[in-house]
Each structure stands twice: as structure tokens, then as C-alpha cells.
Amino acid sequence: MKRNIRDTFEPLTSGVIKNNATFRLVLGTCPTLAVTTAALNGLYMGLATTFVLVCSNAIISLLRKIIPRKVRIPAYILVIATFSTIVEMVMRKFLPDLYEVMGLFIALIVVNCILLARAESFSSLNPLLPSVMDGLGIGLGFTMSLTLLGLVREFFGAGSFFGLTVGFMQNLKMTVFILPAGGFMVYGLMMVLYNLVVGELEKKIEAYKNRKYIALTNPLLAEQEEAEQARRRGLFGGNK
Amino acid sequence: MRKIKIDKESIRLIVVLAVIALISSLLLAVINMFTQVDEAQKLRDAIGEAYSSPLTDRVFDLSNYENLEKTEVSDMFEAEDGAIIILSKSTNCYNASKGVQLLVIIKEDKIIDIISYAHSETPGLGTNALTDSYLNQYCVYSVYDFGYVEGRLTDTTPVGKSVPAYTGATKTSNGVKDAVTAAARAYIKLVKEA
Incomplete structure (x- = not known):
């Protein structure tokens, strides 16, 4: 019994650190680079993806014996698209300012390869609870990475911290950090740092x-x- | 005539996909009922926050109005104190699909306030040209200060004066200038010349 509980919760921890979607699996790079111009954008994008990931993993896991193998990909896309549309609708209604900034990328969650990868490699093969834990773990790892990336890019590129202006950075800020080139640069450096630290810990x-x-x-x-x-x-x- | 054979497996695939699609549609329809955004009300709320005087019921007919190139005047309102509030959009910016949408408030032929209503410009970059301090630079101008050629924008630099583009946000600055020019033209055509 004890082993079963450990097996159930193992995907949660491994999704955050060991199988981190951004720095380890290098999945979902498009939204990672596009929305991380500010820490809050990264945080909200990560949370939206986590919601879609948890819900779609749960549904796909429940339907895994019903969905025929031949049409599994369209079926997964249908499920993922439903939840990403729900997130888009809710965000448009209740968080309009945020929706204005990243509306397009919310709609594009449906083609985020993290979701399809987890559906195909995990939730379609595992029961409900481990699938939910996997979605939560991968989602939280993705959120953490996006927030960190956004934090660094916002601090050095816009001279602010979670939207609050940092006085001494106003004359030191470098616009390149919030441009695509800066995004790739910060992403690469953080990936090196993450793998060094986590690799050593492991x-x-x-x-x-x-x-x-x-x-x-x-x-x-x-x-x-x-x-x-x-x-x-x-x-x-x-x-x- | 050749008989088309449909095996059980094909039917099963179709049925499973159709059922999932049906359930998805139902779920989305229900959620849409609760999250539908009333765009007209949203616009009126934004105007209410930006300008204290209540709006009158005056309706401006924009259906036959010909917009300048890369601009669109989509809504016009009149406030009880005589001010005209115009929602003007320019696609001459980084994110052309969304454009830069401004609420331009004009009273007695003078621009008295400009508010950024909607955009998708890069935070900390394009958005620098959409701050209140930048937009307020236009508030010294009359609607007759803007230069344009009918049908298209050529040189929109205000006559005798100019608002410099924000360094690093030149394209968005140009979009702002075009949107303000479009609002000024709409005011002249639909209020003064009407």
C-alpha cells in the first residue's frame, strides 16, 4: 500500500524537477519564449497550462480504454482544445487585461507539445490519480520555469520586478532581454545553470x-x- | 454500381470521435453562457472610467464612413457636456491583427484626453508609446492640426508641431499618431461637417 502511494505521487515531484518540461524535456518552447517578457505573464501562462494539463490528463486517463488507438491523437486534441477554450473564455471574462496581453498564446495552448506528449506517453497508459499528479507536476514545473525566465528578462530588460519598477535598474536596463534574441539567450543560460545544479543534486x-x-x-x-x-x-x- | 462497405471498426472510430466532440461542444456552450463578454458594455464602462460626464443616446452612423488607410473608427459617443469620445484603431504597429485602439476625447475641437483601450504590444517596449504621459502630448492639439490626404495617410505630422516617436517603440508611436489622426478626421467629417 505504501509503495502504491509513493508510485501515485512520484510523477508530481519528478514533473517539477527531474522531468522539468522547459529545462529538461525542452518542450513548449514557443510560449516559453513568447510570453516571458514579464514574470507575471509567465506565471499566468504557466497556471493556465497547468489547468489544461491536469484536466486533459484526467479525462484522457478516464477514456483511455474507450478511445480507439487509431484515432487517439484527434481525440486527445479535442479534449485539450476544449479545456484551452474554457481557459480562454474564463480569462477573457474575468482577467481582460491579462487576456489582452497573451490572448493568442492561450488559444495556442492546444498545440503546446507538452500536453500532447503527456497525453500520449503518460495519461493514456496510467490510471486517473497518477495522471492528475503527472499533469500537476509537469504544469507546476512549467509554471516555475516560465516565472523564473520572466523574472530575469523583466528585471534586466524592463527594470522591474513583477511589474514594480526597480529604481536603480532604470539606467541599466537592456531592451534586448525582452526581445526574442534575449529570450533565447536567457533560456539557454538558465538551461545550463539548471542542469548543472539539478544534475549535481541528483x-x-x-x-x-x-x-x-x-x-x-x-x-x-x-x-x-x-x-x-x-x-x-x-x-x-x-x-x- | 460499386457497393461501399463500411466495417464496424470505422463506425466505432466515427462514433467515439463524434461523441467526444458533442460533449465538448455542450460543455463549451454552457461555459460560454456564463462568460460571454458584452463588448458594447465593456466599451461604455471603459469610457465611464476615463471620462466623468455621462454619455447621451446620440448615435453616429459609421456604416458609410470611409476610413483612412490602416485605420478604423469603430465607435463614437457624445457626452452630456458636449465632448465627443471616439474609439480609433490603427494597425500600423507591431501586432497588426489586434492594432492599437485608443479612446480619443475631443471637446470644442481640442483633444482633451487620450486613453489606450486595447493593444497587444510588447510590454516594456511598444507599450512605452501607450503610457498616459506619452499620449497626453497630443492633448495640446486641435483636430485641424493633423495632416492627411483623403483615403490614405501620408504625412500625419501635426502642422507646425510634432510628437516625437518613443525611442525603441517607433512603430507603435506611428500607430498612435495614425489613430489620433483618424479620430480627428472622423470628428471633422461626422460632427463638424455633418
């Missing part, structure tokens, strides 16, 4: 897990490894 977690496994299966070997590590620590400590 290595450490893997090493920790290996040590724990050895300690459980072979206590003698674990003791020897510990002694070796203590010796190394002593060596490096001495150098300091």
Missing part, C-alpha cells in the same frame, strides 16, 4: 541512496567505506 542523492543500500545489504563493506571517507575527510581537513 548525483548526490544517488550516492546517498547507494550508501544506504550498501549499509543494509553489506554492513562490513559499509564500515570500510565509512572508514575510507573519514580518512579522506582527515586528509583534506589537514590541508586546510
Whole structure:
């Protein structure tokens, strides 16, 4: 039972960090570059995509045994288009200012490859709850990435932070950051940084897990490894 | 005559897709009932926020009005204090499909206020030419200060004066100038000459 719960929630965490749609899977690049001229735009675009992702994943998962394999892609597109239209309608009514800024990209959520990729590779093969968790995880990861990108581009390009003017940046701001070229530049640099940091963290977690496994299966070997590590620590400590 | 055979599998594919499409349509129709935007009311609300005097019921017939090139005057209202409020759009900007839409308020032949109503220009770039401080530079002009050739815009620089384009937002600045020129022309044609 415990394992089942872990399996259910695993897609949530892996979607945010390990399978981050923007920096790891490099999916949905078009809206990523187009709307991240401001942090708030990125945040709202990410949240809109998350809503569509969660809902479409849920419906596709529920219909996975009904939808024939031959027409699965048009069926997925129909489901995704329905939810992206709902988001567009709601945003137009209740958030008109935001709709003015990114109306076109909301409609284009339907062709965002993240949605079709998750429908095809995950929700069409898995039950409801893991599919919802996958949608939520990937969506939150996408939101986080878009907000971060928007934050950097807005700060250096427009001299503001979440729409609030930053005084000292007014003479230092560089318009290129909010232009497409700047978008590619920031995207590339952030991708490098993300993979360096997350890659290093993953290595450490893997090493920790290996040590724990050895300690459980072979206590003698674990003791020897510990002694070796203590010796190394002593060596490096001495150098300091 | 050759008989067309339709196998069960094909029918199943069609039925499944049709049912999904039908349910989607129903869901969207229901949501549309609650989220439908009344554009006319939205425009009147925006005018109410921008100008304190209430609007009269005067209707301007714009159906036969010929717009200048790349511009469109879509709505005109009269306020109780005699001011004319014009919704003017120019597609001479970065996002031509949406255009730059301005509410130009004219009273006694003078432009007294300009408000950005709708646009899709890049934040921090094109939007610099749509700020109140930039738009208010036009508020010193009379409607007769704008130059144009009938049917198309040529040189829209106000006679004897000019509003410089915003550096980095030249195209949007030109769009603003065209929209204001179109509003001034509409005022002359439909209010003064009518």
C-alpha cells in the first residue's frame, strides 16, 4: 500500500524537477519564449497550462480504454482544445487585461507539445490519480520555469520586478532581454545553470541512496567505506 | 454500381470521435453562457472610467464612413457636456491583427484626453508609446492640426508641431499618431461637417 502511494505521487515531484518540461524535456518552447517578457505573464501562462494539463490528463486517463488507438491523437486534441477554450473564455471574462496581453498564446495552448506528449506517453497508459499528479507536476514545473525566465528578462530588460519598477535598474536596463534574441539567450543560460545544479543534486542523492543500500545489504563493506571517507575527510581537513 | 462497405471498426472510430466532440461542444456552450463578454458594455464602462460626464443616446452612423488607410473608427459617443469620445484603431504597429485602439476625447475641437483601450504590444517596449504621459502630448492639439490626404495617410505630422516617436517603440508611436489622426478626421467629417 505504501509503495502504491509513493508510485501515485512520484510523477508530481519528478514533473517539477527531474522531468522539468522547459529545462529538461525542452518542450513548449514557443510560449516559453513568447510570453516571458514579464514574470507575471509567465506565471499566468504557466497556471493556465497547468489547468489544461491536469484536466486533459484526467479525462484522457478516464477514456483511455474507450478511445480507439487509431484515432487517439484527434481525440486527445479535442479534449485539450476544449479545456484551452474554457481557459480562454474564463480569462477573457474575468482577467481582460491579462487576456489582452497573451490572448493568442492561450488559444495556442492546444498545440503546446507538452500536453500532447503527456497525453500520449503518460495519461493514456496510467490510471486517473497518477495522471492528475503527472499533469500537476509537469504544469507546476512549467509554471516555475516560465516565472523564473520572466523574472530575469523583466528585471534586466524592463527594470522591474513583477511589474514594480526597480529604481536603480532604470539606467541599466537592456531592451534586448525582452526581445526574442534575449529570450533565447536567457533560456539557454538558465538551461545550463539548471542542469548543472539539478544534475549535481541528483548525483548526490544517488550516492546517498547507494550508501544506504550498501549499509543494509553489506554492513562490513559499509564500515570500510565509512572508514575510507573519514580518512579522506582527515586528509583534506589537514590541508586546510 | 460499386457497393461501399463500411466495417464496424470505422463506425466505432466515427462514433467515439463524434461523441467526444458533442460533449465538448455542450460543455463549451454552457461555459460560454456564463462568460460571454458584452463588448458594447465593456466599451461604455471603459469610457465611464476615463471620462466623468455621462454619455447621451446620440448615435453616429459609421456604416458609410470611409476610413483612412490602416485605420478604423469603430465607435463614437457624445457626452452630456458636449465632448465627443471616439474609439480609433490603427494597425500600423507591431501586432497588426489586434492594432492599437485608443479612446480619443475631443471637446470644442481640442483633444482633451487620450486613453489606450486595447493593444497587444510588447510590454516594456511598444507599450512605452501607450503610457498616459506619452499620449497626453497630443492633448495640446486641435483636430485641424493633423495632416492627411483623403483615403490614405501620408504625412500625419501635426502642422507646425510634432510628437516625437518613443525611442525603441517607433512603430507603435506611428500607430498612435495614425489613430489620433483618424479620430480627428472622423470628428471633422461626422460632427463638424455633418
